[in-house]
Amino acid sequence: MDVAGHTLPDSLKTDFCGLTLNSPLVLLSGCVGFGEEYTRVTGFSNRDAGAVCLKGTTLKARLGNPPHRIWETPSGMLNAIGLQNPGVDHVVNKILPTLDFSETRFIANVSGSTVEEYVEVTRRFDDSPIDAMEINISCPNVKEGGVAFGNDPEMSARVVAACRKVTHKPLITKLSPNQTDIAHNARRCIEAGTNGLAVINTLMGMAIDPKTRKPVIGNVQGGLSGPAIKPIALLKVHQVYQVARGHGVPIIGQGGITTVHDALEFLMAGAATVGVGTALFYDPLICKTLNAGIAEYLARHGLKRVAELVGRLDTGGGQLESCAAG
Ligand SMILES: Cc1cc2nc3c(=O)[nH]c(=O)nc-3n(C[C@H](O)[C@H](O)[C@H](O)COP(=O)(O)O)c2cc1C
Incomplete structure (x- = not known):
């Protein structure tokens, strides 16, 4: 038992990049601040997540984009925060010491505008208690770096290879869906030394206010x-x-997971762990429901570990087609 009321079944234990997670659930970057965002919500515990990804962190502090930064859309949400964060030294020296590393695994989200910045942020997190680092080369809300790197497989590989040289901690590369061939990019990042992949970051979108004829989001x-x-x-x-x-x-695996059904789909599609982001905004206690539902499914199907479900998609012999049917 971890603490009273927070026992997770052994079947949920998941190996990920050499780390043992108590649950396959990962709280996603930008949706949990620096691990403290929901701790005031009665019943919330970081122990319900196998890992928590901290907000994107750059070398120097960033104020982020002008408002609006968040806008609700049908079945979704647009955000353009612009990587607001206090800078890596503040995160390492002031925030990490306040986190309880016995509760869960903490993953830093490394962001930057140049290859050198990604490397320096990685180097500083390497010299910290952080469990792993996620390289965010897929942020669509900054003018330099971010998705500009993540949509170019060669640049993606350059960033990963450069970060690889300065850390032995697990590196997870967060891929952009805003590109032609995500599998090719994944291959280049693997060759460059990434230990894990985060799939997917957000898709670029827009909203317009017809009254003012202006974009709703400050960043357009x-x-x-x-x-x-x-x-x-x-x-x-x-x-x-x-x-x-x-x-x-x-x-x-991540992108719109809100139910047990969704989480099971992502595991079957090949995700070893599943991320929860936007869903936390309206149900901060959702991990309890997801953990219970995944454990119940495993028990009902005679599976001892989450890993037994990963990639167990039955395509019935169907092959992936590169063009859409229709
Ligand atoms: C408000 C907000 C801020 C985000 N900030 C970051 C970030 O700093 N770094 C990052 O890699 N992803 C960031 N993301 C993307 C999420 O981590 C996640 O990949 C994405 O939202 C898809 O998952 P979801 O549909 O469950 O939210 C952010 C998402 C939201 C909604």
Whole structure:
């Protein structure tokens, strides 16, 4: 037992990039601040998550984009926060010491505008208690770096290879869905030394206010998340898994997961762990429901570990087609 009321069944234990997680659930970057965002919600515990990804962190503090930064859309949400954060030194020296590393695994989200910045942020987190680092080369809300790197497989590989040189901690590369061939990019990042992949970050989107004829989001465009992107995310995980499984590189599947059904779909598509982001905004206690539901499914199907479900999609012999049917 971890603490009273927070016992998770052994079947939920998940190996990920050499870390043992108590649950396959990962709280996603930007949706939990620096691990403290929901701790005031009665009943919330970081122990319900196998890992918590901290907010994107750059070398120097960033104020982020002008408002609006968040806008609700049908079955989704647009955000353009612009990587607001206090800078890596503040995170390492002031925030990490306040986190309880006995509760869960904490993953830093490394962001930057240049390859050198990604490397320096990685180096500083390497010299900290952080359990792993996620390289965010897929943020659509900054003018330099972010998705500009993540949509170019060669640049993606350059960033990963450069970060790889300065840390032995697990590196997880967060891939962008805003590109032509995500599986090719995944392959290049694996060759460059990534230990894991996060699939997918948000899709670029926009909203307009007809009264003012202005874009609603201060940054004009934002990243779309939530249930609206789930079918896209699921396909991207399936595509990346075809490449990653041969290298033993695990995936954090994410994009619109709100139910047990969604989480099971992502596991079957090839995700070793499943991320929860936007869903936390309206149900901060959702992990309890998801953990219970996944454990119940495993028990009902005679499966002892989550890993036995990963990639167990029955395509009935069907092959992936590159063009859409219709
Ligand atoms: C408000 C907000 C802020 C985000 N900030 C970051 C970030 O700093 N770094 C990052 O890699 N992803 C960030 N994301 C993307 C999420 O981590 C996640 O990949 C995406 O929202 C898809 O999952 P979801 O549909 O469950 O939210 C952010 C998402 C939201 C909604």
